[in-house]
Amino acid sequence: MATITVDDAAPGTRRTPRRPNPGRKIRRRNTAIGWTFILPNFVGFALLTLIPVLVLFYMAFTNWDVFGSATWTGLANFKRLLHDATFATAVRNTFYYAVFHIPLTIVVSLALALLLNQKLRGVAFFRTAAFFPYITSIVAIAIVWNLLFSPKYGPINQVLHVLGVANPPGWTTSAQWSMPAVIIVGTWREMGYYMILFLAGLQTVPRELYEAARVDGANAWQRFRNVTMPCLRPTMFFVTVMLTIASFKILDLILVMTEGGPGTSTLVISQFIYQKGFQEFQFGYASAASVVLFLICIVITIVQFVVNKRRAA
Amino acid sequence: MKRSIPAVAALAAVASLALAACSGGTSGGTPTSQASGGTDTGVATAPAAPVELTVSGWSLATTPEFKVLADAFHAKHSNVTVTLKEYDASKYNDLITADLAANAAPDIITQKNVSYVTVFAPKLVDVSDLVAGLPQGINGVKSYEVDGKQYALPYRNDSWVLFYNKDLFDKAGVAIPDGSWTWDDYAAAAKQLTTKLKGAGSQALGTYQHSWQSVIQGFANSQTPGANILSGKYDYMKPYYQRALDLQSAGAQVDAGTITTSKLTYQAEFGKQQAAMMPMGSWFVATLIAQQKSGDADKFAWGFAPIPQLDKSTTGTSATPLTFGDPTGFGINKAIDAKKMQAAKDFLAFAASEDAAKALAQIGITPALTSDTVATTYFATAGAPTDALSKFAWTTHKTAPENPTDKNTAAVQKILGDAHTAIMSGSSSIDAALAQATKRVHDEVGLG
Numbered sequence: 001m002a003t004i005t006v007d008d009a010a011p012g013t014r015r016t017p018r019r020p021n022p023g024r025k026i027r028r029r030n031t032a033i034g035w036t037f038i039l040p041n042f043v044g045f046a047l048l049t050l051i052p053v054l055v056l057f058y059m060a061f062t063n064w065d066v067f068g069s070a071t072w073t074g075l076a077n078f079k080r081l082l083h084d085a086t087f088a089t090a091v092r093n094t095f096y097y098a099v100f101h102i103p104l105t106i107v108v109s110l111a112l113a114l115l116l117n118q119k120l121r122g123v124a125f126f127r128t129a130a131f132f133p134y135i136t137s138i139v140a141i142a143i144v145w146n147l148l149f150s151p152k153y154g155p156i157n158q159v160l161h162v163l164g165v166a167n168p169p170g171w172t173t174s175a176q177w178s179m180p181a182v183i184i185v186g187t188w189r190e191m192g193y194y195m196i197l198f199l200a201g202l203q204t205v206p207r208e209l210y211e212a213a214r215v216d217g218a219n220a221w222q223r224f225r226n227v228t229m230p231c232l233r234p235t236m237f238f239v240t241v242m243l244t245i246a247s248f249k250i251l252d253l254i255l256v257m258t259e260g261g262p263g264t265s266t267l268v269i270s271q272f273i274y275q276k277g278f279q280e281f282q283f284g285y286a287s288a289a290s291v292v293l294f295l296i297c298i299v300i301t302i303v304q305f306v307v308n309k310r311r312a313a
Numbered sequence: 314m315k316r317s318i319p320a321v322a323a324l325a326a327v328a329s330l331a332l333a334a335c336s337g338g339t340s341g342g343t344p345t346s347q348a349s350g351g352t353d354t355g356v357a358t359a360p361a362a363p364v365e366l367t368v369s370g371w372s373l374a375t376t377p378e379f380k381v382l383a384d385a386f387h388a389k390h391s392n393v394t395v396t397l398k399e400y401d402a403s404k405y406n407d408l409i410t411a412d413l414a415a416n417a418a419p420d421i422i423t424q425k426n427v428s429y430v431t432v433f434a435p436k437l438v439d440v441s442d443l444v445a446g447l448p449q450g451i452n453g454v455k456s457y458e459v460d461g462k463q464y465a466l467p468y469r470n471d472s473w474v475l476f477y478n479k480d481l482f483d484k485a486g487v488a489i490p491d492g493s494w495t496w497d498d499y500a501a502a503a504k505q506l507t508t509k510l511k512g513a514g515s516q517a518l519g520t521y522q523h524s525w526q527s528v529i530q531g532f533a534n535s536q537t538p539g540a541n542i543l544s545g546k547y548d549y550m551k552p553y554y555q556r557a558l559d560l561q562s563a564g565a566q567v568d569a570g571t572i573t574t575s576k577l578t579y580q581a582e583f584g585k586q587q588a589a590m591m592p593m594g595s596w597f598v599a600t601l602i603a604q605q606k607s608g609d610a611d612k613f614a615w616g617f618a619p620i621p622q623l624d625k626s627t628t629g630t631s632a633t634p635l636t637f638g639d640p641t642g643f644g645i646n647k648a649i650d651a652k653k654m655q656a657a658k659d660f661l662a663f664a665a666s667e668d669a670a671k672a673l674a675q676i677g678i679t680p681a682l683t684s685d686t687v688a689t690t691y692f693a694t695a696g697a698p699t700d701a702l703s704k705f706a707w708t709t710h711k712t713a714p715e716n717p718t719d720k721n722t723a724a725v726q727k728i729l730g731d732a733h734t735a736i737m738s739g740s741s742s743i744d745a746a747l748a749q750a751t752k753r754v755h756d757e758v759g760l761g
Contacts, residue, residue, distance in 0.1 A: 066410055067435045086757060143576060150574035173570030175740030263735030263746070278407060280724045281432050 059287035066281055077288035087289060089264050090272040091296075093179065097268060098247035100183045105243055106236075109191040113198035114228075127199070131192035138189075142256035145185045146172055175265035178258050182266055186253055190246070194239050201235030202228070237308045241301055248297050269293045364656040365394045367419035368643070369409060371402035378678050379423075382468065385672045386663050393656045409433070413646065420649045420657055424465045424642045427456045431720045437464040438645040438654070443662050451665060451682045453640025456714050465644035467681035468664035469673065471594040472638035472712040473531065475499070475621060476601075479614035481517055481589035485509035490590075490618035492702055493628045496532075499590070499621040500556050503565040506589045519565040521588035522557060523579045524572040526726075526733035527637070527715055528592060529553045535637035535713035536623040542725050543717055545754045545761015547732070547747040554736050554743045561737075569737035584610030592620055594638060595707065599677025602696035616698040619706045630705050639715045640681055683708045721758050728753045 060077055064070035081087050116127050133141065148154050149171035160168040169177040205228060213223045229236075251270035254260060260267035269289060277286030370379040383395035398419045400408045406429050412418035413436040422437065424430060441463040447454060453467035475490055482489045485506045494502070503519030510517050522528045530550055534540050537549040560566040566588075567577060583591045584604050591597075598617070604610035619634035627635050643664055645657045663669055667687060670680035674691035683691075688708045692699060716722050732750040735741035741749070755761045 065432065066414055067432075084757060086753060146574045146576065151570050152568070153571065154574065170570060170738070172574060173738045175735065175738065259734075261731065261734035262738035262740045263731050263749075265740065267731075275727060279727065281410075 056287045056290055059284055060291045061288075062284045064283045066283060070284065073284065077285050078292075080285065081288055081292060086264060086267070087269075087272055090267045090269045091292075093264075093266060094248055094250070094268045094270075096179055097183060097186070097250055098244065100180075101186050101247050101250075102240070102243050104183065105187045105190055105194060106239060108187055109194035109239075110198050112191060112195040113202055114224075116195070117199060117202045127195075130195055133189045133191070134193040136189075138252050139256050141185065141189060142253070145181075146257065149181050172258050173262065175262045178262060178265045182254055182257055185257065186247075186250065189253070190243075194243065197235060197239055198232070201232045205231040233308075233311065237304070241304055244300055244304065245297050248293065248300070269296075362652075363392050363394070364653055365396060366421060366653060366656055366660060367396050367398050368421040368660075369400055369405075369419045369423050370397045371400050371405050371423075371425065373397055373399045376402075377676055378469065378673055381672050381676055382664050382669055385669060386660055389663065389668075390656065390659060393659070395660070406432075416648045418646050418648070420646050420653055421660060422465075422644045422646055424457065424640075424644055427639045427714060427716045427718060428723045428726065430457055430464060430718050431459055431722075433644065434459045434462075434464045436647050438647050438649070438657075439463065440466060440645060440658065440661060443658060446662055447665055448667055448670075448682050448684070450684060452638075452712050453642065453681045453714075456640050456716075456718050457642055457644070459718060465642040466661045466665045467640035467642040468669060469642075469678055470638055470640040470681040470683075470712065471596045471679045472710050473592055473594050473620050473636045474617040474706045475619065476583060476591045476593055476597060476615060476617045478517075478583070478586060478589050479616060481506070481510060481515065481586060481613075484513050484515060485589065487589075489616070490621075490702070492619050492630050492634075492705065493625075494618070494621040495624055495628060496553070496556055496621045500560055500565075503560055503590060504563050507563070507565040510589065517586055518567065518588050520560065520590040520592075521579060521582040522560070522566055522592060523582075524569055524737070526730045529557050529737075530729055530733065531637040531715050532592075532620065532623075534715075536627070536635045541717070542729060543719055543721060543760055545751055545758075547729070547750050550747060551743050557737070558743075569734075580604065580610070586611050586613060595679040598679075598697065602677060602694065605696060616700050616703045617706050618702050619710065630702070630709075634706070634710050635713065636710045637713045637715050642681075679707070721760060724758045725754055725760070728757070 059070060061072060061074060062070035063073045063076075112130055116123055116130065120126070148156050151157055151168070151170045151173055154171070156171070157168040169180075171177050171181040209227045209231070210223055213227050218226065249270050250268055251274065254266050254268055254271060255274075258266040260271050270293070273286045273289045273293070276282045276289060368379065368383065370376065373379060379397050383397060386395055387393060405425050409418060409422060410429075410432065413422070413433065418436075422433060424433070439462045443466060444454065444463050447466065451467065452470040452472075454463070457463055457465035457467065475494075477490055479489060486509060487502060487506050490499075490502075499520070506517075506519035510519075530542075530553070533550040533553040534542055540549050557566070561568045567582070571577065579591060579593060579597070580600060582588050583593070583597075584601060595617075601610060601615065605612055619628075620636045622628045622634055627633065643661050645654070645661065649657055665681060667682055667684060670682040670684070670687045671690045673680040674687050675694070677691070677694055677697070679691070680687060685708065688704055691697065691707065692704055697703075716726065728750050731753075732741075732746040735746045735749075736743050751761060
């Protein structure tokens with residue numbers, strides 16, 4: 001690292017021998033400039049995110065209905081969560097969504113990225129088209145997919161009828177099929193975003209490795225397995241972590257597609273938190289559920305870090 | 314250490330979720346309308362000094378009732394200026410909650426949903442002293458009573474009636490409702506209409522019951538003796554659900570799945586003559602008149618009858634039919650300047666008065682007071698039905714609240730809403746869904 005020495009001794013004064021100055025002034029100035037850049041964002045983050053989150057951890061141990069003071073209740077909210085069957089349903093449904101949505105999205109977005117990483121005619125158009133669902137209004141997506149899933153008049157079931165399926169699924173109107181329907185739409189919506197991440201990762205894979213593999217007689221699968229996948233590991237790790245967190249905090253899609261129903265078949269933790277907080281004004285209880293969701297996400301993320309570290313080693 | 318970046322990102326993302334779960338809305342309202350004009354009629358209660366009252370409202374461009382009341386009040390109290398503060402209708406209760414908590418809410422808080430009254434009560438002024446002066450027969454007053462104290466007064470109270478399309482009834486050769494119907498009579502008529510309309514070449518169905526839980530549960534709650542959603546016992550809803558499912562399977566009513574997936578609207582289903590009957594709140598009268606005028610609805614003859622009853626004991630024009638509906642009212646913010654208190658109380662008393670009721674009736678709103686004088690004004694509106702049964706249905710009914718005023722109402726309604734979607738989608742049997750609701754209300758709310 002380059003250093004600049006500044007001689008700030010006054011003319012005529014006796015100079016004492018000293019070690020080269022690391023450039024404190026410049027460093028201070030750079031630090032000040034750095035803070036200037038980061039401060040507006042950090043102040044916003046601190047006021048609107050960090051402080052409320054810290055308050056949330058306190059609220060989780062209280063009983064608070066918005067007005068008045070919160071009453072300290074210790075672990076009561078967490079004990080109540082343990083015995084709340086609806087919360088258990090929400091946790092089960094959230095895991096159901098995450099367990100299917102994460103691998104499905106990774107497979108589909110990676111396949112798309114591999115396909116659109118080829119030198120094809122109109123590849124830019126197809127990349128853009130694949131990204132469109134991600135930037136489309138979630139409400140519009142819900143309306144259109146609900147129409148597609150309509151058990152009686154929807155084109156999906158009409159195609160299934162033509163293919164000989166006598167009793168096609170009820171999709172969003174059936175407790176059994178509503179979650180698969182949400183997973184399909186969630187995957188379709190997010191695949192474009194993760195495809196872009198994978199595409200960026202694929203373009204960092206050195207061409208020479210593929211050439212060397214070809215020279216060694218590796219077929220396409222072997223090149224994918226032994227060249228592409230190892231080189232994509234950092235991207236794959238990033239995608240998995242982001243996708244996991246996104247899956248566990250799924251809310252908007254479910255709210256606009258099924259509102260958690262029929263019954264509680266698509267009720268997820270975030271919606272449970274929303275209901276308890278904003279519809280029933282049990283902010284302490286909702287905060288406790290938020291803390292549980294936070295812990296679930298953090299534990300899974302740590303596990304992913306450990307697994308990734310071992311693989312890297 | 315590079316790998317700590319995704320960890321920080323992960324934490325930030327989760328933290329954002331937590332924030333989303335705990336942060337409230339902020340005030341989004343800005344004064345957009347101001348009462349003006351009019352002359353002081355010399356009412357003794359009006360303070361002499363100029364006073365500005367702020368009133369919360371929503372969708373002011375499409376909800377004219379606030380400006381009508383503000384103008385009418387100003388005409389009687391010329392020293393009082395009423396300024397409306399507009400809030401986003403869909404987030405109204407969240408935004409008002411945040412403003413009340415921050416002591417930044419308007420002087421008068423419009424009570425949009427009764428289920429929030431217990432939430433807002435600690436921030437509202439006790440106006441029990443105004444109850445004695447309310448006009449005789451006004452609906453919805455009890456909905457604003459919490460622990461024996463009155464926290465708001467109603468100015469509007471829609472109730473549910475049975476809309477019917479006279480032209481489709483004539484086409485099918487079926488007699489129009491005469492006020493004597495039970496729900497079994499209604500179901501039989503719906504099936505008959507469907508069959509006969511099909512025979513006459515029409516695709517219209519006998520009836521349209523929207524997907525809301527209140528369309529089934531509201532009637533079960535208001536008509537079954539002793540029914541109470543806070544009791545934790547819901548067996549009494551079974552006959553109402555059996556009838557609804559029977560209408561679906563008979564093809565006399567669109568199935569619940571199609572309503573939700575195709576996003577059917579009740580306005581279009583009735584307005585575009587897709588159904589010959591429709592149980593709906595009286596607010597639809599003004600909507601239908603406006604839509605027939607604008608061309609959004611077909612032109613056809615229509616009227617409304619008392620809602621069908623559980624049994625014959627409450628049918629006929631000599632009885633009082635049982636129906637349901639929640640009021641809309643005004644409460645006073647506890648943080649109001651003491652100098653404005655009298656003017657605010659005058660505003661609440663005025664909004665519940667017959668003068669205000671007539672002003673609301675002129676724009677097609679069903680006020681909390683539906684006296685004969687008010688009814689005459691209401692039915693003089695161009696496009697409104699003029700038959701005697703419609704007037705009877707509008708003026709004569711015992712209206713039970715859709716949402717009992719209780720801190721547990723929101724939680725119980727959510728559980729009953731889950732039971733409703735489970736039953737109507739066929740995902741669960743009626744018995745199983747209602748038993749599950751009973752269990753959940755007991756376990757989660759502690760009732761029953």
